[in-house]
Amino acid sequence: MKRDFKAVLFDLDETLTDSSSGLEAAHRAVTKRLHNYLSQHGVEVNETILRSKLNALEDKMNVETKYDRDEWWPELLAELGLKQEMPRQIAEELTQLYWTTYSNADYPYADAESTLIYLKQKGYKLGLITDTDGKPGIKNRRLERFAFIRLFDVVVISGEDTLRTKPSPEPFLFAASKLGLPASKCVFVGDKPFTDIKGAKAAGMRTVLVKRRDWGIGERADFTVSSLAEIPLIIEKNRKSYNKNPSS
Ligand SMILES: [Mg+2]
Incomplete structure (x- = not known):
């Protein structure tokens, strides 16, 4: 033929x-913001652990072709064994932070x-x-x-x-x-x-x-x-x- x-x-x-620098910057920014949010609610999580969990979640969600970041953040908390609630507004804020940071370093x-x-x-x-x-x-x-x-x-x-x-x-x-x-x-x-x-x-x-x-x-x-x-x-x-x- x-x-x-x-x-x-x-x-x-x-x-x-x-994407490497964009992802790293996005993960850093989201982790920091999420860490603050959890602290405000009396939940202390090591920021490095949070970031490494997010790294693993990024791969998992890509493999499963689940691209809506709003759904990632509650899953991240669940994977850390946290019962903390994730209000829609916070999830959307994290998603926006993720994409803005990512885009600026991509x-x-x-x-x-x-x-x-x-x-x-x-x-x-x-x-x-x-x-x-x-x-x-x-x-x-x-x-x-x-x-x-x-x-x-x-x-x-x-x-x-x-x-x-x-x-x-x-x-x-x-x-x-x-x-x-x-x-x-x-x-x-x-x-x-x-x-x-x-x-x-x-x-x-x-x-x-x-x-x-x-x-x-x-x-x-x-x-x-x-x-x-x-x-x-x-x-x-x-x-x-x-x-x-x-x-x-
Ligand atoms: Mg690709």
Whole structure:
């Protein structure tokens, strides 16, 4: 089968942007605020323990694709064995603090924009498929901060523009249809094997995993890279070999 890729689609967080400093800052700010709140109610918890619990919860909720932070904070208290109530208003305040702090420390990887520009100049359509941040509007506001957003032919916020988030194939198929392409002409690049790679594969796209860390779960990608700068070469190389061997 001849593969002639027409589009390259990307995930956002930890694929195009480096979330590590944003997450650390957000966790620090939320932990501090939560620590104060608990202190005011006579509950003393070690701030370091609180932060390490939040770190673990961040991974757990990502794996379970539960993105509404309002639901995270009561769960965090429960995991610490605390019976303290979490009023809606406090939960919303913590969520807002989380996203504001995160956004202010979230930057594109150094090779993100140059890779996108290179692919665009080569004639590939570009797409972005990113899951909702749990509440409509937050992800869109975060996206507007990035200059590279103008390079995309299609942007899909799954869970808002589509009913389902990754790893459902729905957002992937929706993005491909918006580009007027079958999924088989698309390559998807993401960092999470259990959402990005699983969903893109289910939709019939070829997949590239940018390995930012070892998640230990999820589907195996067609290709694995350690930086975005490696992507143009992989796509061009496979395109050529497929064209040379139309029967493969
Ligand atoms: Mg990601």
